Amino acid sequence: MTNAIASPDEVTARTHPLPPAAMPGLSRYGRLAHALRARILEGEWAPGDGLPAEAALARAYGVALGTLRQALAVLVDEGLLVREQGRGTFVRRGLEGASLLRFFRFRQDGGDALAVPRSRILSRAVRRAKPQERGLFGLDAEGRVLTLRRLRSLEQQPCLLEQVVVPLPLFAPLVDSDPSGWGPLLYPLYQRLCGVVVARAQDHLAITRLDATQADWLRLPAQAPGLRVQRQAFSLAGPCIESRTTWGDAFAFEYTAEVR
Amino acid sequence: MTNAIASPDEVTARTHPLPPAAMPGLSRYGRLAHALRARILEGEWAPGDGLPAEAALARAYGVALGTLRQALAVLVDEGLLVREQGRGTFVRRGLEGASLLRFFRFRQDGGDALAVPRSRILSRAVRRAKPQERGLFGLDAEGRVLTLRRLRSLEQQPCLLEQVVVPLPLFAPLVDSDPSGWGPLLYPLYQRLCGVVVARAQDHLAITRLDATQADWLRLPAQAPGLRVQRQAFSLAGPCIESRTTWGDAFAFEYTAEVR
DNA sequence: GAGTGGTCTAGACCACGAC
DNA sequence: TCGTGGTCTAGACCACTCT
Incomplete structure (x- = not known):
C-alpha cells in the first residue's frame, strides 16, 4: 500500500x-x-x-x-x-471470493462458522471460445479460453460442482501453473498470477435437473433438482473476465432478499 | 397529496x-x-x-x-x-406489491410485459396466534390472527399458492369485507381498508417438496420441488405486520443477485 | 414568477489515525 | 503533533415544477 x-x-x-x-x-x-x-x-x-x-x-x-x-x-x-x-x-481491493456459499445452508456440525470449501481441480483445458463467450469477453474469431472443472467440498462432503471459463491470453499464467498450489479461492489467485482484480459479479439463479455426471460428483440421485448459479465476474475496469456455472443440491438452497 | x-x-x-x-x-x-x-x-x-x-x-x-x-x-x-x-x-408511499413474481419466469406467450396475476381467495379464517406469531407481531397470549389462502394465476394458469397471516385487531376490516372486491394486490388493500402502509419486506427463499394438496392446486406432480418464499412485511413504523408463505414451481425459479 | 430542491463556494472546527 | 476525512456554516446561483 x-x-x-x-x-x-x-x-x-x-x-x-x-x-x-x-x-x-x-x-x-x-x-x-x-x-x-x-x-x-x-x-x-x-x-x-x-x-x-x-x-x-x-x-x-x-x-x-x-x-x-x-x-x-x-x-x-x-x-x-x-x-x-x-x-x-x-x-477498493477486489472481491475475495467464497461468496457462492451464501446461497446454501450446508450444515457444518460444529456450528455456523462459514468455512471455505476445499477445492479439487477435476480438469483443465484450453479450447476455442464459443461465439457467446467471444461476445462476453470481447475476443475475436480466433479467441481461446481456459476452462476449469472444480469440485468443492466441506469436510470431505462434495457440495459444489463448478465449471469456470476465463479468457486467454489474459489468464495464460493459469495454463502452466501447478493447481496444487492454488488454494481454495480463485479470485485472489487471479490477482496474484494474472493481475486481474475482480470487483463485481452478477449471479443468475435457476433450478435444473442434474444430469448423471453432475449428480454423481455431488453424490445425489440422477435427475435430482439442482441449483444452478451462473456467474459473470467483472474486473475493476468493467469488462467481464470470468464466466462460471456452479451446481449444488437444490434442497440445500437458502437465500434472503430484501425488498424496499 | x-x-x-x-x-x-x-x-x-x-x-x-x-x-x-x-x-x-x-x-x-x-x-x-x-x-x-x-x-x-x-x-x-x-x-x-x-x-x-x-x-x-x-x-x-x-x-x-x-x-x-x-x-x-x-x-x-x-x-x-x-x-x-x-x-x-x-x-414515501408504501410498496405496491406484485414483487413476488420477480423470483419466477412465467412465460407469458405474448411477451415479457409483467402482468399482475389474478387472485382467488381459497379460504379465510380467524384463529389464535401461534407462539411464534405472537412474537413476530407483538401479540399477547390471547392474540388472534387472520389467515388467508390464495391461489394466483396468470392466464388461467395457477402459478403461486399463498398462505397469508396478519394480526388482529389491526386487520379486522378484512374479516368482514367482501373478498370479491379486493383486487389482485393485498398491500394497497391493507392501506385502503386498514390504514397499514407496507414499507419493507424480507423474503426468505428455499426449495421444498410440495405436498399433495399444494401440488394439486398448482397442477404439478406431488413431491415435485417447489420454491418456498417466506416473507415478512413491515410497516413504515417498523413492526412486522404480515407473514406470508408462497409456493411456486421450482423449475420456474429465476433470480439475479448482484455481488459487490 | 414564485417556490422547490440541486449545485457550488470558501471558509471553520472536530475526530481519528499514524508517527 | 500532524495530516486525514467528517461535520458544520452562511451564503450564492442554477434547474426544475407548478400556476
Whole structure:
C-alpha cells in the first residue's frame, strides 16, 4: 500500500488540469467523478493505494472542497473507492471470493462458522471460445479460453460442482501453473498470477435437473433438482473476465432478499 | 397529496424546537434525522405528503441548510423520504406489491410485459396466534390472527399458492369485507381498508417438496420441488405486520443477485 | 414568477489515525 | 503533533415544477 504522491500540486494538476471542460448537462462534480474514475481505471493508483488528500485534489482541479467530496461520494457509491476517517481515500481491493456459499445452508456440525470449501481441480483445458463467450469477453474469431472443472467440498462432503471459463491470453499464467498450489479461492489467485482484480459479479439463479455426471460428483440421485448459479465476474475496469456455472443440491438452497 | 403546512416557522419550531440536545456521540445531522424520523413515523405527515421546504425546516431547527440536507439524505437512504427537484420532499408511499413474481419466469406467450396475476381467495379464517406469531407481531397470549389462502394465476394458469397471516385487531376490516372486491394486490388493500402502509419486506427463499394438496392446486406432480418464499412485511413504523408463505414451481425459479 | 430542491463556494472546527 | 476525512456554516446561483 503505497501513497503514490510525489508533488500532488504539480503532477496531478499538470496531468489532469481541469474537469473535462464542456460536458454539457453534467454537473461539475459529475465531470470530476468522470475524470477521477478514468484515472483509477487506468491504474494510476493500484487497488489498496491511497489517493491524494482531499485538499490537494480540490486544489489541483480548481474546485471547492465540497464539490470534490461530492465527486468522491459518487465513486464510493460505485464501489471504486473506500474512505476511512483519519487515514485517507483508497482504491477498493477486489472481491475475495467464497461468496457462492451464501446461497446454501450446508450444515457444518460444529456450528455456523462459514468455512471455505476445499477445492479439487477435476480438469483443465484450453479450447476455442464459443461465439457467446467471444461476445462476453470481447475476443475475436480466433479467441481461446481456459476452462476449469472444480469440485468443492466441506469436510470431505462434495457440495459444489463448478465449471469456470476465463479468457486467454489474459489468464495464460493459469495454463502452466501447478493447481496444487492454488488454494481454495480463485479470485485472489487471479490477482496474484494474472493481475486481474475482480470487483463485481452478477449471479443468475435457476433450478435444473442434474444430469448423471453432475449428480454423481455431488453424490445425489440422477435427475435430482439442482441449483444452478451462473456467474459473470467483472474486473475493476468493467469488462467481464470470468464466466462460471456452479451446481449444488437444490434442497440445500437458502437465500434472503430484501425488498424496499 | 396535501401539503400539511400552515405556518411552518411557528408550528414546526414550537413542537420540535431543537435537535434533541445531548445525544452524546451523535452528529448534529444524526440527531436531526432522528427527530424527523420520529415525526414521520408518528404520522405527522401521511405517505405522499410533502414536508416543509428545506429552508423552513432548517430555520425551525436552527441549523444550516447543509446540515438539514444531510439529515434528509439519511432518511432518503432509509427509504422513508423521496426528494424531487422543483417539487419538494415527500414521505414515501408504501410498496405496491406484485414483487413476488420477480423470483419466477412465467412465460407469458405474448411477451415479457409483467402482468399482475389474478387472485382467488381459497379460504379465510380467524384463529389464535401461534407462539411464534405472537412474537413476530407483538401479540399477547390471547392474540388472534387472520389467515388467508390464495391461489394466483396468470392466464388461467395457477402459478403461486399463498398462505397469508396478519394480526388482529389491526386487520379486522378484512374479516368482514367482501373478498370479491379486493383486487389482485393485498398491500394497497391493507392501506385502503386498514390504514397499514407496507414499507419493507424480507423474503426468505428455499426449495421444498410440495405436498399433495399444494401440488394439486398448482397442477404439478406431488413431491415435485417447489420454491418456498417466506416473507415478512413491515410497516413504515417498523413492526412486522404480515407473514406470508408462497409456493411456486421450482423449475420456474429465476433470480439475479448482484455481488459487490 | 414564485417556490422547490440541486449545485457550488470558501471558509471553520472536530475526530481519528499514524508517527 | 500532524495530516486525514467528517461535520458544520452562511451564503450564492442554477434547474426544475407548478400556476
